Amino acid sequence: MEQVEALLGRSNRLGADPRNTNYAGxxxxxxxxxxxxxxxxxxxxxxxxxxGGDLGTLRESGLAVLRLDRLRALTGVYPGVEHExxxxxxxxxxxxxxxxxxxxxxxxxHGLVDAAHVDHLHPDAGIAFATAADGEALVKACFGDRVAxxxxxxxxxxxxxxxxxxxxxxxxxxxxVLGGHGxxxxxxxxxxxxxxxxxxxxxxxxxxxxxxxxxxxxxxxHEALSSEDRRLRAAELAPVIRGLASTDSPQVGHxxxxxxxxxxxxxxxxxxxxxxxxSCPDHFLRTKVRPLVxxxxxxxxxxxxxxxxxxxxxxxxxxYRAYYERHAEPDSPPMRGADPAVVLVPGVGMFSxxxxxxxxxxxxxxxxxxxNVMRGAESVSRYAPIEEREKFRIEYxxxxxxxxxxxxxxxxxxxxxxLVTGGGSGIGRxxxxxLAAEGACVVVADRDGDAAREVAAQIGSADxxxxxxxxxxxxxxxxxxxxxxxxxxxxxxxVVNNAGLSISKPLAETTEADWDLQHDVMAKGSxxxxxxxxxxxxxxxxxxxxxxxxxKNAVFAGPNNVxxxxxxxxxxxxxxxxxxxxxxxxxxxxxxxxxGVVRGSGIFAGGWGAQRAAVYGVPEEELGAFYAQRTLLKxxxxxxxxAAAVFALTAGxxxxxxxxxxxxxAGVAAAFLR
Numbered sequence: 001m002e003q004v005e006a007l008l009g010r011s012n013r014l015g016a017d018p019r020n021t022n023y024a025g026x027x028x029x030x031x032x033x034x035x036x037x038x039x040x041x042x043x044x045x046x047x048x049x050x051x052g053g054d055l056g057t058l059r060e061s062g063l064a065v066l067r068l069d070r071l072r073a074l075t076g077v078y079p080g081v082e083h084e085x086x087x088x089x090x091x092x093x094x095x096x097x098x099x100x101x102x103x104x105x106x107x108x109x110h111g112l113v114d115a116a117h118v119d120h121l122h123p124d125a126g127i128a129f130a131t132a133a134d135g136e137a138l139v140k141a142c143f144g145d146r147v148a149x150x151x152x153x154x155x156x157x158x159x160x161x162x163x164x165x166x167x168x169x170x171x172x173x174x175x176x177v178l179g180g181h182g183x184x185x186x187x188x189x190x191x192x193x194x195x196x197x198x199x200x201x202x203x204x205x206x207x208x209x210x211x212x213x214x215x216x217x218x219x220x221x222h223e224a225l226s227s228e229d230r231r232l233r234a235a236e237l238a239p240v241i242r243g244l245a246s247t248d249s250p251q252v253g254h255x256x257x258x259x260x261x262x263x264x265x266x267x268x269x270x271x272x273x274x275x276x277x278x279s280c281p282d283h284f285l286r287t288k289v290r291p292l293v294x295x296x297x298x299x300x301x302x303x304x305x306x307x308x309x310x311x312x313x314x315x316x317x318x319x320y321r322a323y324y325e326r327h328a329e330p331d332s333p334p335m336r337g338a339d340p341a342v343v344l345v346p347g348v349g350m351f352s353x354x355x356x357x358x359x360x361x362x363x364x365x366x367x368x369x370x371x372n373v374m375r376g377a378e379s380v381s382r383y384a385p386i387e388e389r390e391k392f393r394i395e396y397x398x399x400x401x402x403x404x405x406x407x408x409x410x411x412x413x414x415x416x417x418x419l420v421t422g423g424g425s426g427i428g429r430x431x432x433x434x435l436a437a438e439g440a441c442v443v444v445a446d447r448d449g450d451a452a453r454e455v456a457a458q459i460g461s462a463d464x465x466x467x468x469x470x471x472x473x474x475x476x477x478x479x480x481x482x483x484x485x486x487x488x489x490x491x492x493x494x495v496v497n498n499a500g501l502s503i504s505k506p507l508a509e510t511t512e513a514d515w516d517l518q519h520d521v522m523a524k525g526s527x528x529x530x531x532x533x534x535x536x537x538x539x540x541x542x543x544x545x546x547x548x549x550x551x552k553n554a555v556f557a558g559p560n561n562v563x564x565x566x567x568x569x570x571x572x573x574x575x576x577x578x579x580x581x582x583x584x585x586x587x588x589x590x591x592x593x594x595x596g597v598v599r600g601s602g603i604f605a606g607g608w609g610a611q612r613a614a615v616y617g618v619p620e621e622e623l624g625a626f627y628a629q630r631t632l633l634k635x636x637x638x639x640x641x642x643a644a645a646v647f648a649l650t651a652g653x654x655x656x657x658x659x660x661x662x663x664x665x666a667g668v669a670a671a672f673l674r
Contacts (some may be wrong), residue, residue: 003032004047006190007117009057014194015055019123020201022369023362024054025282026121029110030190031068034117034390043096044068048110051403064103071111073287078157087157088399102406105399108160113167115186117193122282124369125204126183128376131279133384139177145199146172152179152386152394155281166265175200180279180386212379218268222346225298230257230329233302233348235483240306242490242541244313245353248337250415250542252441253490254360256368257349264371265346268427271295273378274344278370279385286363287352287370289323289391290341292316298347305345321327327392333401355415357441357463357489362652382629396453411439412651417489419443419481420500421472421529424451427549427597431496431646432456432640436464438647440494443485445470447499462488472499472525480534491540494650495533497526497571498549504566515563530574530589534582543586545650548575549642550591552663552671560615572661579659589657592645593673595637595665598624632667 001190007030014020014028030050036043046066053062071094091103097428106163110118129135129142136149148166164186166176170380174196175185183200225233242253264270270293277290296308317338320648324335341363343351352364378382385391394400418435424430424446432455436442441467446452449469459465466488470481485492500522503514530546537544553565554572575591582589596612613620628636645664648654665671 001032001034003030003177003190004060007029007047007063008505010050010117010119010194011055011058011188014119014121014181014197015058018365018369019125021121021123021182021281021283022366023053023056024052026055026119027053027056027106027110028058028120029118030092031116032242038094045096045574046071046111048103048107051104052406053101061099062101064090064091066094066103066111068111071107074108074157075112075161078161081156081158084157085398087431088090092536096533105155106160108157109163109184109565110160112160112164113184113186114164115167115193116188117190118184118186119193119472120182120184120203121197122182122205122369123201123537124372125201125208125224125279125376126177127181127369127373128380129177129204130179130183131373131383131385132182132377132381135177135179138207138380139362142203143200145170146174147183148173148176150176150178152181152390154390154397155181177451182280182282182388183604185657208376208379212376217264217270217273217373218380219515220266221268222266222298224257224262225347230348231482232483233298234345234351235486236302236307237305237345237348238351238486239491239536240309241541242353243542244309245314245339245341245343245351246415246540246542247317247339249355251339251353251355251490252360252415252417253486254352254354254357255349255366255487255490256352256364258368260368260371262345262347264348264375265344269378270344270346273374273383274375275389276383276385277391278367279373280370283366283370283396284342284372284391285400286354286359286366288320288341289388289395290345291367292340292348294343294345296346309343313340323388323392324396326398326521327389328408331398332396333398346526351490355410355489356439360490361463388501399626413494414439415645416440416493417443417485417491418494418496418531419445419485419492419529420498421470422549424448427594427610427639427642428496428498429455431498431549431644432465433459434643434647435496435650436460437496438651441465441489443468443481443488443492444459445472445481445499447471462627472529473520475528475647478528478532482536484664486536491542492536492544493540493542494545494547495529496549496646497529497546499525499529500549502561502669504560504564504615506560507562510563515566518563518567519570522567523574526571526574530578534578534585534587537582537587543588546578546582546587546589546590547646547649548572548591549646550593552593552595552665552668554591554593554661555673558670575661576659583658588649588655590649590658591661592642592649593661593663593671594642595621595631595664595671596627597637597639597642598627599636599638628666630668631665632669635666636666637666 027049033042046061050064063496139149154589185196226483278284320338354360418440420432423432423444444456450468456467466612468481551568554568579589624636
């Protein structure tokens with residue numbers, strides 16, 4: 001239908017530009033007549049973005065479709081602001097047809113306004129007016145009678161009635177600025193509505209640019225660290241901060257050192273402004289009422305910052321609990337967690353947290369929006385967010401609680417960050433893909449950077465997987481890989497030592513270089529990786545998993561295989577030694593002993609397959625079948641079987657298992673563990 005196509009196009013354009021609204025923020029609508037399939041008569045409908053959707057990626061399935069006559073008839077039964085939350089349930093009785101998204105709390109705003117098309121957006125420039133102490137006067141000075149002012153009111157049916165009255169009583173107005181919230185615009189056509197939305201946003205920004213004073217955040221008092229020093233400090237702090245932010249529930253992290261953030265943190269007034277918290281409901285629902293701000297200069301030693309972070313975190317939790325207790329009512333939802341969602345470190349940047357990488361990243365994006373809002377409001381007035389009580393009513397709104405309950409159950413490895421060495425092919429690739437499918441964020445590490453990037457891209461966006469190029473024989477390269485993981489996701493919880501190679505020769509033909517290469521990659525490499533993993537996991541204080549992909553050759557004496565078998569035996573004993581050492585830190589160390597994994601294996605494709613086929617006297621293309629026939633189950637071991645074992649060891653059902661080697665060999669009796 002033309003109305004729906006126009007609505008989706010407008011929504012996608014508006015949502016694609018962060019100057020107009022933030023991710024998942026705002027909503028749009030269109031009204032029009034269709035033929036009722038039951039009566040065959042025309043019926044007026046409204047299509048509106050449903051609860052939880054995003055304008056930039058909105059599709060027809062994300063629209064709620066309601067009968068306009070029934071929606072507007074609700075004005076006759078509206079019980080008043082004391083009971084207006086009950087009206088949301090009534091929206092379900094106004095739905096038309098089947099399917100579609102759940103109507104949001106803003107449905108009344110769109111349905112009651114007498115205009116064919118309505119936009120509700122959260123632009124930084126608009127919210128700067130909405131949160132200014134004299135916002136109403138600023139709106140008048142900026143827009144005249146073309147845009148009206150609506151005092152703060154929590155989103156709901158009454159707010160819809162308020163805006164509808166302004167539309168009725170001020171026919172010259174193209175929209176409103178909602179105090180403490182955002183903007184709403186309307187139009188007779190989709191094109192006119194979009195033009196009005198953009199006019200309000202651009203006019204507001206132009207007013208701020210023309211009338212705002214310089215340096216509203218005060219003079220610079222802390223210069224940021226250099227780019228290199230900032231990155232190193234952030235990578236050191238990320239696991240520490242993530243561990244603190246995960247006190248109540250595990251979180252994934254995101255780091256931002258954009259110019260907007262660094263400038264804000266360099267200024268004299270950033271502590272007092274940050275303490276005021278964010279204002280727009282979309283902001284503080286994701287950032288909490290205020291961030292945790294480190295009160296040390298960028299030059300402070302790392303150990304001092306770590307110690308201070310622990311103190312500030314304890315104080316933040318006490319303050320948040322007090323905030324909850326000040327405002328909670330008998331029917332309020334339980335406190336969801338007292339840890340910060342945003343942590344600001346002067347000279348370094350911003351760390352943000354969420355149940356997954358996207359949520360963590362979006363929380364940081366919203367705080368950047370909040371900084372922009374504070375700058376705009378302070379440049380022409382004084383930043384004056386809505387009062388704390390109102391913030392609590394939004395944060396612990398029963399309707400928000402219902403939205404959280406509608407979210408799908410987390411996958412088994414949700415919030416866990418995995419680093420897989422040798423992840424560019426074979427077993428490593430299968431492990432990385434499986435862990436990501438089960439909810440983990442994955443760092444695909446491989447000496448072949450192109451292969452690692454290809455696997456990461458196959459898994460998904462940078463919110464799910466990133467690639468690092470690393471040679472596991474290089475300690476500095478491994479440290480850099482873990483720094484990259486910490487900056488990408490906040491730390492590491494699950495490490496899979498999979499990188500390996502093999503050279504099949506009898507003792508007399510095995511050179512010193514053959515021996516050194518295999519021991520460097522597998523014995524030394526897994527030692528170096530585990531060493532860095534333990535450092536990060538201890539900093540987090542959240543426990544963790546280290547899994548070694550060893551081999552049945554760690555316990556089975558195969559022919560012409562002395563260097564490979566000895567290196568695998570070294571790895572196998574590292575499992576036992578590290579399980580004993582790291583247990584007190586809650587870090588579990590286990591191993592997997594596969595039989596020869598031929599299909600998809602980088603090792604076998606690199607010459608090992610031909611060598612082993614020659615040893616056993618079979619064609620190389622039949623090597624997998626040969627291995628299968630010598631097993632008890634007569635089945636070939638595939639990379640996915642090894643990946644399944646990694647998942648079984650790390651998904652939680654074996655939470656008290658450490659120091660174990662799991663055979664994945666289809667039953668090789670000679671390799672039974674004794």
